[in-house]
Amino acid sequence: MRPKKRMKEIILLKDGELALKGLNRSTFEDILIKNLRGRLSSLGEFSFFKSQSTIVAEPLTEDIDLDEAVRRIGKVFGIVGISRAAVCEKDIAAVTDMAWRYLAEELQNAKSFKVTAKRADKAFPLTSPEICDEVGGAILSHFPRLKVDVHDPAVTVSVEVRDKGVYIHGAQKPGAGGMPTGTGGRACLLISGGIDSPVAGYMLAKRGVKLTAVHFASPPYTSQLAEMKVHSLLGKVSEYAGRVNLFTVHFTAIQEAIRDYCPEEMFTVTMRRLMMRIASRIAEWQGCSALITGESLGQVASQTMQALRCTDAAATLPVFRPCIGMDKNEIVVISRLIDAFDISIQPYEDCCTVFTPRHPRTRPTLAYAEEIEALLPDEDAMIDEAVKTAKLLVIEAYGDNAE
Amino acid sequence: MEIYLDNSATTPLCKEARDAMLSAAEVSYGNPSAVHGKGIEAKTLLETARRQVASVVGASPREIRFSHSGTLANNTAIFGAAAANRRSGNRIVTTAVEHPSVARCMDALEQQGFEVIRLKPSDDGHFSVEDLFSAVNKNTILISAMLVNNETGAVNPVRQIADAVRQAGAPALIHVDAIQGFGKLPLKTDALKADLMTFSGHKVHAPKGVGALYIRKGVKIKNYIYGGGQEDNLFSGTEPVPAIAGFGAAAAALGNIDRSLERAERLRETMIENLSDVPGFRLNSPADALPYVINLSVTGIPSQVMINALSQKGIYVSAGSACKKGRRSEVLTAMGVPPAVIDSAIRVSLSRFTTEEDVLGFCAGVQEAAGKLRRKR
Numbered sequence: 001m002r003p004k005k006r007m008k009e010i011i012l013l014k015d016g017e018l019a020l021k022g023l024n025r026s027t028f029e030d031i032l033i034k035n036l037r038g039r040l041s042s043l044g045e046f047s048f049f050k051s052q053s054t055i056v057a058e059p060l061t062e063d064i065d066l067d068e069a070v071r072r073i074g075k076v077f078g079i080v081g082i083s084r085a086a087v088c089e090k091d092i093a094a095v096t097d098m099a100w101r102y103l104a105e106e107l108q109n110a111k112s113f114k115v116t117a118k119r120a121d122k123a124f125p126l127t128s129p130e131i132c133d134e135v136g137g138a139i140l141s142h143f144p145r146l147k148v149d150v151h152d153p154a155v156t157v158s159v160e161v162r163d164k165g166v167y168i169h170g171a172q173k174p175g176a177g178g179m180p181t182g183t184g185g186r187a188c189l190l191i192s193g194g195i196d197s198p199v200a201g202y203m204l205a206k207r208g209v210k211l212t213a214v215h216f217a218s219p220p221y222t223s224q225l226a227e228m229k230v231h232s233l234l235g236k237v238s239e240y241a242g243r244v245n246l247f248t249v250h251f252t253a254i255q256e257a258i259r260d261y262c263p264e265e266m267f268t269v270t271m272r273r274l275m276m277r278i279a280s281r282i283a284e285w286q287g288c289s290a291l292i293t294g295e296s297l298g299q300v301a302s303q304t305m306q307a308l309r310c311t312d313a314a315a316t317l318p319v320f321r322p323c324i325g326m327d328k329n330e331i332v333v334i335s336r337l338i339d340a341f342d343i344s345i346q347p348y349e350d351c352c353t354v355f356t357p358r359h360p361r362t363r364p365t366l367a368y369a370e371e372i373e374a375l376l377p378d379e380d381a382m383i384d385e386a387v388k389t390a391k392l393l394v395i396e397a398y399g400d401n402a403e
Numbered sequence: 404m405e406i407y408l409d410n411s412a413t414t415p416l417c418k419e420a421r422d423a424m425l426s427a428a429e430v431s432y433g434n435p436s437a438v439h440g441k442g443i444e445a446k447t448l449l450e451t452a453r454r455q456v457a458s459v460v461g462a463s464p465r466e467i468r469f470s471h472s473g474t475l476a477n478n479t480a481i482f483g484a485a486a487a488n489r490r491s492g493n494r495i496v497t498t499a500v501e502h503p504s505v506a507r508c509m510d511a512l513e514q515q516g517f518e519v520i521r522l523k524p525s526d527d528g529h530f531s532v533e534d535l536f537s538a539v540n541k542n543t544i545l546i547s548a549m550l551v552n553n554e555t556g557a558v559n560p561v562r563q564i565a566d567a568v569r570q571a572g573a574p575a576l577i578h579v580d581a582i583q584g585f586g587k588l589p590l591k592t593d594a595l596k597a598d599l600m601t602f603s604g605h606k607v608h609a610p611k612g613v614g615a616l617y618i619r620k621g622v623k624i625k626n627y628i629y630g631g632g633q634e635d636n637l638f639s640g641t642e643p644v645p646a647i648a649g650f651g652a653a654a655a656a657l658g659n660i661d662r663s664l665e666r667a668e669r670l671r672e673t674m675i676e677n678l679s680d681v682p683g684f685r686l687n688s689p690a691d692a693l694p695y696v697i698n699l700s701v702t703g704i705p706s707q708v709m710i711n712a713l714s715q716k717g718i719y720v721s722a723g724s725a726c727k728k729g730r731r732s733e734v735l736t737a738m739g740v741p742p743a744v745i746d747s748a749i750r751v752s753l754s755r756f757t758t759e760e761d762v763l764g765f766c767a768g769v770q771e772a773a774g775k776l777r778r779k780r
Binding site: 219220221222223224 | 707708709710711712713714715772776
């Protein structure tokens with residue numbers, strides 16, 4: 001428990017790879033702050049300011065739920081460390097008193113500690129070592145069992161003297177890492193409702209990519225529950241990736257045509273090729289530079305290298321497959337990390353499992369795939385219709401955040 | 404257009420139940436255990452509802468206990484009877500096709516060391532009287548069987564249970580899960596000779612959140628919920644008075660059960676007639692089943708696809724086979740229904756409010772879906 005008396009608290013965010021980006025850095029930080037603002041806006045008003053490699057998030061009203069704010073910030077890409085800090089006036093007596101009170105809970109349960117001090121405001125009368133002495137002494141007098149250990153302390157008490165005040169904080173929690181979403185362009189995720197595609201979306205978002213999503217629904221062969229499952233999955237991805245525009249494509253007529261005109265062994269590859277065509281169209285229209293799928297090499301018949309070549313050839317954009325070299329177990333680890341796994345394993349049919357051939361062709365040649373696809377009558381008209389009638393739904397993790 | 408034919412899953416509220424609930428919630432909102440006027444008002448509603456439910460099955464009001472769900476009533480009946488009777492023997496006889504609220508209790512009792520015999524359904528869709536007689540011995544302390552099978556509407560010969568008990572000289576209590584039969588079959592507890600019977604409100608146009616357990620006068624079972632001692636100490640917890648009042652009102656509004664049954668019979672015939680020329684159509688329910696529950700297949704169209712297709716048109720039915728992945732309905736399998744037919748099975752369940760128009764609308768929906776969903780070449 002933090003002390004009952006309301007002391008002013010802020011959140012300090014360390015940005016990671018951003019430091020490497022030279023002159024772009026300021027732009028990147030601006031995008032990161034915009035993302036943070038979007039993610040936190042439904043909690044209340046914050047002000048953000050940059051200071052060296054730290055972004056300071058300061059709540060502007062007292063009733064803001066900072067626990068929830070820290071949880072949300074933990075899923076914002078571009079941040080490597082998060083600390084919650086108390087803000088103290090620039091007076092050494094006040095600083096020493098607040099340090100032990102603010103971190104009492106952590107110190108109570110620890111065996112050893114050290115104090116680090118940074119004095120950015122050189123007008124402060126004490127030097128950094130002097131601050132450490134004062135604060136460390138006060139802590140020792142209140143927690144006599146604690147030992148000072150400067151090499152491997154259980155708790156590090158940080159005191160930062162800055163222009164606007166003194167910040168006191170304990171351990172830094174790891175952030176989500178990665179690059180701020182939006183700094184890496186936009187790509188279109190093909191999402192099925194399984195385990196892999198949300199993971200693929202998460203992985204690219206982590207590299208700064210903003211997501212648009214396309215889902216293929218085939219009612220009545222697939223149920224409304226399967227679509228709702230995709231909405232929940234994207235909700236989870238959106239906690240990391242920010243707002244996602246989801247296009248749901250009505251795919252029934254195309255699947256029925258494939259069923260009626262193509263040999264069974266080529267159902268899946270032909271279906272995947274049409275999905276690529278439709279997704280490419282929507283992606284280009286939405287300003288995306290690539291497609292993203294959750295495919296993993298050899299996982300199923302349509303994910304052999306030969307089959308992937310056939311599907312790739314139907315796409316007009318590069319296809320990113322971040323899970324391509326991963327085992328299912330490795331994908332599941334990430335799926336659990338983003339809390340999507342339990343949703344993914346709900347048992348609703350998706351359009352990949354409708355009309356599943358008993359013996360799919362595992363090594364189709366491109367020429368054969370093209371020959372089979374040519375059997376479909378009015379293919380272009382069907383694709384036009386599918387693109388035109390796709391329904392847009394905006395998925396935003398915390399409801400009213402605007403990015 | 405909305406055609407609701409999933410009445411074995413749950414039913415919409417009837418007007419009588421709604422009015423009773425509102426008045427119970429807004430006017431007689433006291434705690435029935437309270438001794439002041441508001442409490443007495445609520446208590447009076449409980450006793451009215453008790454009389455109303457009792458009269459449907461020809462029981463005395465004192466033999467009816469209200470529970471918070473059908474599942475809770477089944478659990479209490481089974482664990483309560485097994486505990487009360489455990490010194491008299493070790494065998495429990497039930498069927499292999501009970502609702503989970505009975506089947507899972509039996510699994511638990513088996514783990515506790517009881518010998519549980521599960522009667523398999525015969526090709527008529529219900530348990531065979533012969534199997535029953537050979538399963539019941541003088542160590543049998545409890546027999547629990549559903550009256551109406553929820554997948555097919557097949558009616559179990561539960562009247563025979565008492566004879567089997569007598570013949571074996573067993574100390575057994577007889578429990579009948581009558582949730583699917585209450586208000587649909589003319590049930591008289593005397594005729595069924597059951598010691599315990601379970602009912603549920605929301606299957607007969609009462610709200611969710613209320614069930615009832617009939618306990619024949621003189622029968623004692625052990626409680627397994629502990630608390631304020633409500634409902635003869637069997638269902639502790641403040642009584643859900645609005646739901647109970649709704650259940651009572653819905654029971655009183657059932658009307659002539661025989662006449663409704665004949666109507667359901669005619670509706671079922673209309674349905675079968677109208678579907679008979681649909682390619683792949685097959686009726687899976689036995690001919691003598693409760694006509695409110697109609698299990699049928701349009702072979703080749705998987706259950707879920709048919710449900711989705713009908714649902715898009717505002718027609719609501721459920722899957723005909725409560726199957727887990729890789730395991731098909733035991734009832735339909737026992738009746739000799741081929742696997743491909745089982746995979747297409749849907750359950751259409753009527754209520755006394757179902758109209759001929761509903762049935763014809765459903766048939767038209769099936770015909771259209773059957774035409775569209777099949778492979779063209």
